[in-house]
Amino acid sequence: MTERQHTDQALIARIDPAALLERTRSWSAINSGTHNLHGLTHMAALLADAFAVLPGELSLVDGDAAESVGADGAITRLEHGRHLRLVVRPDAPVQMLFTGHMDTVYPVDHPFQTLAWRDANTLNGPGVADMKGGLSVLLEALRIIEAAGTPSLGYEVLINSDEETGSFSSARLIAEAACGKCAALTYEPALADGTLAGARGGTGNFSVVVRGRAAHAGRNPQDGRNAIVAASDVALRLFEARSPALAVNPARIDGGGPNNVVPDTAVLRVNFRPGDTGEIERARTLIGATTRAVAERHDVSVEVHGGFNRPPKPIDAGAARLFALVKDAGSAMSLDVAWRDTGGVCDGNNIAAAGVPVVDTMGVRGGAIHSTDEYLLVDSLAERAALSALTMSRIAEGALS
Structure with missing residues (x-):
């Protein structure tokens, strides 16, 4: 031995x-x-x-x-x-x-x-x-x-x-x-x-807070800014930018209330799975560009919280x-x-x-x-x-x- x-x-x-x-x-x-x-x-x-x-x-x-x-x-x-x-x-x-x-x-x-x-x-x-x-x-x-x-x-x-x-x-x-x-x-x-x-x-989790403007859904909807619609727009744009090296999972949207009220607040939860560190930078750029474009298109404010807490x-x-x-x-x-x-x-x-x-x-x-x-x-x-x-x-x- x-x-x-x-x-x-x-x-x-x-x-x-x-x-x-x-x-x-x-x-x-x-x-x-x-x-x-x-x-x-x-x-x-x-x-x-x-x-x-x-x-x-x-x-x-x-x-x-x-x-x-x-x-x-x-x-x-x-x-x-x-x-x-x-x-x-x-x-x-x-x-x-x-x-x-x-x-x-x-x-x-x-x-x-x-x-x-x-x-x-x-x-x-x-x-x-x-x-x-x-x-x-x-x-x-x-x-x-x-x-x-x-x-x-x-x-x-x-x-x-x-x-x-x-x-x-x-x-x-x-x-x-x-x-x-x-x-x-x-x-x-x-x-x-x-x-x-x-x-x-790797992984990154984000909460995207969208703030619009409430209004009556029947009397004056044109005065409202629908936060759920804007959050959905963010979700779709991010999802469409996914790739084999970057999975994107919009997981949940919180917000809204009665059917006769234009919702003024929504929170989108989204998870990213980057395959390498280069995809982290691409995702960060994507998040920034997407939220700015949606804020301008829907006349809402957008705040992004979270980050990439687990590198590949x-x-x-x-x-x-x-x-x-x-x-x-x-x-x-x-x-x-x-x-x-x-x-x-x-x-x-x-x-x-x-x-x-x-x-x-x-x-x-x-x-x-x-x-x-x-x-x-x-x-x-x-x-x-x-x-x-x-x-x-x-x-x-x-x-x-």
Whole structure:
């Protein structure tokens, strides 16, 4: 047996499958929807207690202020939970970043609140895959790395509370945490067969507020300026400008009232999915030109809120090396690790934009996320903890240098 094989086997032998499952079940039983501040406070406290077994400085920190545009066009402050930050050996020669999120997409009043066994290896429940299971995997991997003694490895753990709504409160924290790191691992779920996400497109969400003028729809409609018609014009123009590299999805128009009143306010919600950074600039130019033209044509005012919060994530040379290293770690476990491009986005997009190679689906195998059919394949808890630990160990030994 080679020294590498001995190290790998020693790490794997330290994994505690029962603890992995118990943590996942316990954490998934807590509703921590992004806007459930009470649930997020509870979840953050449990995570802080659990991650306190690791050395370093642990804190719960506030993020930046974020705004929300209401159906009436009013701007309000969007409240978020606190974010967990752990810094371990910041002076070590090898520095990594590990990220995850404690929030889920299920609000406090959502009917999907309990866990159920589908079979002996399939656990159904809110957040079991996305990503309470992934957080349990991360903690287990770091626990066994610390138990093995890895002084050359320093790292930062950032677990945010607003990933599911775009990480607006935590984006700056992620960018700061990425600074100076040689690689990052993020614990979004892999596919059920273990396939990882490779390149990702980007995303941008916008609220276009149109203000016209109310009037009686029968007596003097010519004096009105129909905000819904103008918002619809914006939606159609943007949609017609889509391309294979830029998906445009006008998703909703809020506004209007009684049938006999010309509506004076409308809010268009639109999502863009750019395939590369060049499409972001094209989209920005398009939004500006479109809203100016519509404002002039319909004699309304138009305000644009929002932005591109997830840049596209290509597989560059650094990312390719990191994926190859993860594949090598998988080979030591007789796993054939593969990856493919995806249209989804996550904090991995932002980490890559900071210039740090990242594999962002190091979490459990599972599926049907963001639905009441969400499930976790339980045998993947120990499997993915081992994959992470072996990857961390190789990076600590200088495999990326």
